Amino acid sequence: MNLAAATNENLAHTSNVLIYSSMAVYTLAFFAHIAEWIFGSRSKVGRTAAALKRDSATGSTAKAQVAQQGGTAVLDRPKVVTRSAAGTRDVPDGPGAAGGTFKGDLWGRIAISLTVLAFAVEAGGVVARALSVQRAPWGNMYEFSITFSTVAVGAYLLLLALRKNVRWIGLLLVTTVLLDLGIATTTLYTDSDQLVPALHSYWLWIHVSTAIICGAVFYLGAVGTLLYLFRDNYESKIASGGTPGRFATSVMERLPAAKSLDTFSYRINAAVFPLWTFTIIAGAIWAGDAWGRYWGWDPKEVWSFITWVAYAAYLHARATAGWKGRKAAYLALIAFGCWLFNYYGVNIFVTGKHSYAGV
Amino acid sequence: MSNLNTTDERDLGKAGEQLSTAPREESASSVPAMGVIGWTRWFWRQLTSMRVALILLFLLSLGAIPGSLIPQNSVDELKVQTFKDAHTTVSPVYEKLQFFDVYSSVWFSAIYILLFISLIGCIVPRTGQFVGQLRGRPPGAPRKLTRLPAYTTWRTEAEPEQVREAALALLRKRRFRSHEAGDAVAAEKGYLREAGNLLFHIALIVMLVAFACGQLFKSEGGKLIVEGDGFSNTLTQYDNFKSGSLFDNDDLTPFSFDLDDFKGTYERNGPQRGTPRTYEAHVTYSEGADGKPRKKVVEVNKPLVVDGTKVYLNAHGYAPVISVKDGDGKEVYRNAVPLLPQDNNVTSTGAIKVMDGYRDADGKKTQLGFQAFFVPTFAGEGSGTMFSQFPALDYPVLALNGYYGSLGVDSGLPQNVYQLDPSKMTEFKDSNGDQLKQRLRPGETMKLPDGAGSVTFEGVEEWASFQISRQPASGWALTGAVAAIAGLAGSLFIQRRRVWVRAVRGADGVTVVEMAGLGRSESAKLPEELADLAVALHTVAPTAPDPEPEPPSEEPAEGAEK
Numbered sequence: 003m004n005l006a007a008a009t010n011e012n013l014a015h016t017s018n019v020l021i022y023s024s025m026a027v028y029t030l031a032f033f034a035h036i037a038e039w040i041f042g043s044r045s046k047v048g049r050t051a052a053a054l055k056r057d058s059a060t061g062s063t064a065k066a067q068v069a070q071q072g073g074t075a076v077l078d079r080p081k082v083v084t085r086s087a088a089g090t091r092d093v094p095d096g097p098g099a100a101g102g103t104f105k106g107d108l109w110g111r112i113a114i115s116l117t118v119l120a121f122a123v124e125a126g127g128v129v130a131r132a133l134s135v136q137r138a139p140w141g142n143m144y145e146f147s148i149t150f151s152t153v154a155v156g157a158y159l160l161l162l163a164l165r166k167n168v169r170w171i172g173l174l175l176v177t178t179v180l181l182d183l184g185i186a187t188t189t190l191y192t193d194s195d196q197l198v199p200a201l202h203s204y205w206l207w208i209h210v211s212t213a214i215i216c217g218a219v220f221y222l223g224a225v226g227t228l229l230y231l232f233r234d235n236y237e238s239k240i241a242s243g244g245t246p247g248r249f250a251t252s253v254m255e256r257l258p259a260a261k262s263l264d265t266f267s268y269r270i271n272a273a274v275f276p277l278w279t280f281t282i283i284a285g286a287i288w289a290g291d292a293w294g295r296y297w298g299w300d301p302k303e304v305w306s307f308i309t310w311v312a313y314a315a316y317l318h319a320r321a322t323a324g325w326k327g328r329k330a331a332y333l334a335l336i337a338f339g340c341w342l343f344n345y346y347g348v349n350i351f352v353t354g355k356h357s358y359a360g361v
Numbered sequence: 362m363s364n365l366n367t368t369d370e371r372d373l374g375k376a377g378e379q380l381s382t383a384p385r386e387e388s389a390s391s392v393p394a395m396g397v398i399g400w401t402r403w404f405w406r407q408l409t410s411m412r413v414a415l416i417l418l419f420l421l422s423l424g425a426i427p428g429s430l431i432p433q434n435s436v437d438e439l440k441v442q443t444f445k446d447a448h449t450t451v452s453p454v455y456e457k458l459q460f461f462d463v464y465s466s467v468w469f470s471a472i473y474i475l476l477f478i479s480l481i482g483c484i485v486p487r488t489g490q491f492v493g494q495l496r497g498r499p500p501g502a503p504r505k506l507t508r509l510p511a512y513t514t515w516r517t518e519a520e521p522e523q524v525r526e527a528a529l530a531l532l533r534k535r536r537f538r539s540h541e542a543g544d545a546v547a548a549e550k551g552y553l554r555e556a557g558n559l560l561f562h563i564a565l566i567v568m569l570v571a572f573a574c575g576q577l578f579k580s581e582g583g584k585l586i587v588e589g590d591g592f593s594n595t596l597t598q599y600d601n602f603k604s605g606s607l608f609d610n611d612d613l614t615p616f617s618f619d620l621d622d623f624k625g626t627y628e629r630n631g632p633q634r635g636t637p638r639t640y641e642a643h644v645t646y647s648e649g650a651d652g653k654p655r656k657k658v659v660e661v662n663k664p665l666v667v668d669g670t671k672v673y674l675n676a677h678g679y680a681p682v683i684s685v686k687d688g689d690g691k692e693v694y695r696n697a698v699p700l701l702p703q704d705n706n707v708t709s710t711g712a713i714k715v716m717d718g719y720r721d722a723d724g725k726k727t728q729l730g731f732q733a734f735f736v737p738t739f740a741g742e743g744s745g746t747m748f749s750q751f752p753a754l755d756y757p758v759l760a761l762n763g764y765y766g767s768l769g770v771d772s773g774l775p776q777n778v779y780q781l782d783p784s785k786m787t788e789f790k791d792s793n794g795d796q797l798k799q800r801l802r803p804g805e806t807m808k809l810p811d812g813a814g815s816v817t818f819e820g821v822e823e824w825a826s827f828q829i830s831r832q833p834a835s836g837w838a839l840t841g842a843v844a845a846i847a848g849l850a851g852s853l854f855i856q857r858r859r860v861w862v863r864a865v866r867g868a869d870g871v872t873v874v875e876m877a878g879l880g881r882s883e884s885a886k887l888p889e890e891l892a893d894l895a896v897a898l899h900t901v902a903p904t905a906p907d908p909e910p911e912p913p914s915e916e917p918a919e920g921a922e923k
């Protein structure tokens with residue numbers, strides 16, 4: 003074995019060690035998040051119920067909120083009054099998992115720091131893998147999975163850094179990442195190696211990387227949608243005079259308002275949809291070069307198409323009276339389900355031209 | 362959008378109208394007027410409504426599913442046959458439902474044709490409406506600006522006309538389309554959203570039409586070429602050929618190419634030993650009937666492109682060079698015979714057919730046939746079975762057994778060149794009376810019994826097979842795709858919004874400025890933008906000292922009456 007091959011083997015080994023280490027750190031982050039939620043449950047905020055009860059009792063004076071424009075350079079700056087659209091609930095966002103408690107917040111911050119660390123380690127693992135094979139680190143499902151979770155966490159941390167209200171995703175995200183990495187390192191593991199000639203193309207960089215980004219970000223959107231459905235359920239229960247269970251109250255209470263969650267997932271999905279369109283088109287161009295036809299209804303192509311149409315249906319639903327809200331949310335979940343099936347299902351259960359991806 | 366479909370819409374009057382060109386939803390229960398025209402109109406309205414478009418989209422994705430789970434004729438007919446043999450009960454049902462041809466089935470076509478009729482029926486009026494909106498001016502300010510999603514007000518000592526003029530200049534500078542209407546300035550921005558949305562939907566139509574043209578006019582064929590041989594693009598030269606229903610033979614691009622060399626390398630170590638690493642076909646091609654010869658390397662992802670026709674590298678294999686001498690020792694046959702690979706290590710089989718020119722020991726004319734079995738890397742003696750251990754030419758061995766008699770090629774039935782039909786032939790026997798079989802290394806010769814001549818394994822050439830295809834209108838499909846992405850980005854990332862600035866003299870002689878904004882959806886950006894504008898306008902019209910401090914934000918009356 004020559005020297006270069008030995009170096010590569012070392013790198014591949016380093017990559018594996020890094021991935022395992024990141025799993026350990028993610029596990030710590032997971033427990034820190036749990037602690038955050040537990041400590042947070044001790045706060046008794048009760049904002050949602052209060053807001054909703056007052057709403058139905060007194061006929062809403064809460065509709066007008068003042069958005070104070072910051073800055074003292076100009077005295078007497080005009081204040082902008084915002085009004086929610088009629089017919090929407092006007093509920094403030096929950097305080098987050100920490101519930102405004104000091105200890106909860108501390109654990110939450112620890113969890114995020116650990117997530118940052120785990121992300122760095124995992125990203126190192128992905129890069130080492132790429133170096134060991136001297137190509138894009140997404141030639142098989144194992145590599146696809148580790149890159150996928152790295153990107154999902156990266157997107158989440160980026161949103162946090164941009165001061166978006168996304169801390170509520172933390173626990174679910176870390177849990178999913180652990181699941182994803184667990185499956186990747188056990189059942190999907192493939193030794194680091196070169197690719198068959200059909201994959202030697204710069205389209206591998208373009209098409210597959212955007213596919214991974216789309217999946218990872220669609221995933222964040224799907225989490226938002228799912229929580230929206232729960233939270234919406236909870237809010238309407240309170241609004242109609244019901245009392246949700248204690249556990250449900252404790253958890254739902256701390257999430258953002260249903261409307262915020264809905265807006266969050268819409269923005270995410272709408273932002274990624276053009277990229278997903280691009281991914282499919284890039285794939286078609288590549289297929290044109292590799293297989294002599296740009297569209298041939300190969301199972302992978304079919305499911306990408308189905309996913310695309312399902313997201314288009316979701317975007318339409320949002321613009322159609324009688325379909326926005328919960329119905330549109332179900333469509334969004336179905337669409338993400340299609341994406342997941344395209345990834346796991348088609349690779350594992352269906353054979354097609356894409357099946358060299360190497361499970 | 363939401364704020365347009367609710368009670369607000371009535372409050373806002375014209376101001377909230379036409380912020381998009383989406384068709385208005387009518388309730389499904391609205392019963393049509395009697396008569397054919399009434400029904401037709403009703404049907405057309407339903408078909409072009411957002412709700413039906415949504416349902417059709419959903420059906421389209423649902424309908425695409427079976428085609429990904431059940432083998433398709435268009436992809437692999439052999440697989441379909443295997444499936445039919447294995448599932449004799451469901452297959453007839455599937456056949457009836459066209460599940461083996463989902464993407465050309467009646468029902469799938471019906472869904473997408475309806476969807477595209479709906480799409481056209483939607484785009485045409487929307488485009489007209491949008492052009493109307495571009496020609497017209499943003500609607501004037503609603504009576505009560507306080508009802509809008511973002512609102513601000515202040516009192517200033519500047520004259521109302523002065524404020525309006527400043528507002529007009531400011532809004533124009535920020536690229537709002539604006540004009541003065543009565544006591545207020547009306548402005549609107551973000552028309553690219555609508556334009557992008559229309560562009561996207563039109564691009565979808567372009568893509569579909571391009572795809573359909575591609576299917577109708579396409580041609581596609583395969584050709585196997587041994588190193589040193591060539592191909593010129595006429596129908597007769599193809600090994601197999603398929604074309605769309607509107608294809609014409611004259612559509613074939615005139616060009617030709619020779620395969621100079623084929624190079625394949627394979628992984629030598631590790632668990633993926635034997636996996637192909639590079640495939641390169643070195644060709645010399647010339648365009649037109651007698652163009653200048655040029656060189657090119659064709660790889661799996663890098664086809665040779667000649668005037669819209671693409672030549673793809675498909676597969677490769679080995680072609681042992683065989684020479685045959687007759688009873689007189691005269692060479693009657695010399696050819697590189699392509700054999701078909703049977704596994705990943707290129708264990709190959711095929712047939713060698715000596716049609717004419719051969720005479721046996723007695724000088725009688727007959728034909729010869731050999732079954733050939735070839736491995737590029739032989740495992741070694743003694744194992745009995747002969748399977749290749751590696752795809753490269755490390756230790757090639759050719760095994761032959763022979764027949765004489767009639768090859769049956771004149772029977773009129775098409776013959777598979779890779780298979781021998783020994784029904785009218787007699788086996789060569791060795792001295793023990795067993796079938797004559799021999800393993801040969803390159804350069805070795807197998808003697809035929811009783812002075813019937815000899816067969817020599819001279820060496821090995823490689824062959825490559827190519828797919829030569831032409832799919833017109835791919836350029837259009839690509840243009841449509843790019844336009845679709847651009848349109849989508851415009852449609853999803855741009856907000857369309859309106860701003861009004863009203864300035865009137867109040868009862869006490871001080872000017873009251875009111876500003877309000879309305880977007881298609883509630884967005885945090887809208888109040889921010891309004892605040893920015895207000896701040897900018899504020900430099901021209903600063904706040905007047907307040908006689909009695911009453912901040913406008915505590916004006917509860919407007920929101921409370923529900």
Ligand code: HEM
Pocket residue numbers: 311313314317318321362381382383384408409410411414418476479480481483484558562565852853
């Ligand atoms: C091939 C089928 C179609 C696809 C893939 C598709 C896709 C899309 C997408 C992705 C959007 C999102 C843009 C946005 O939210 O602003 C959109 C918007 C829209 N589509 Fe389609 N569409 C299709 C067919 C139709 C049809 C048949 C109609 C007519 C009824 C239609 C009318 C609209 C309208 C009015 C909007 C704008 C909605 C809004 O203003 O928010 N589309 N379409």
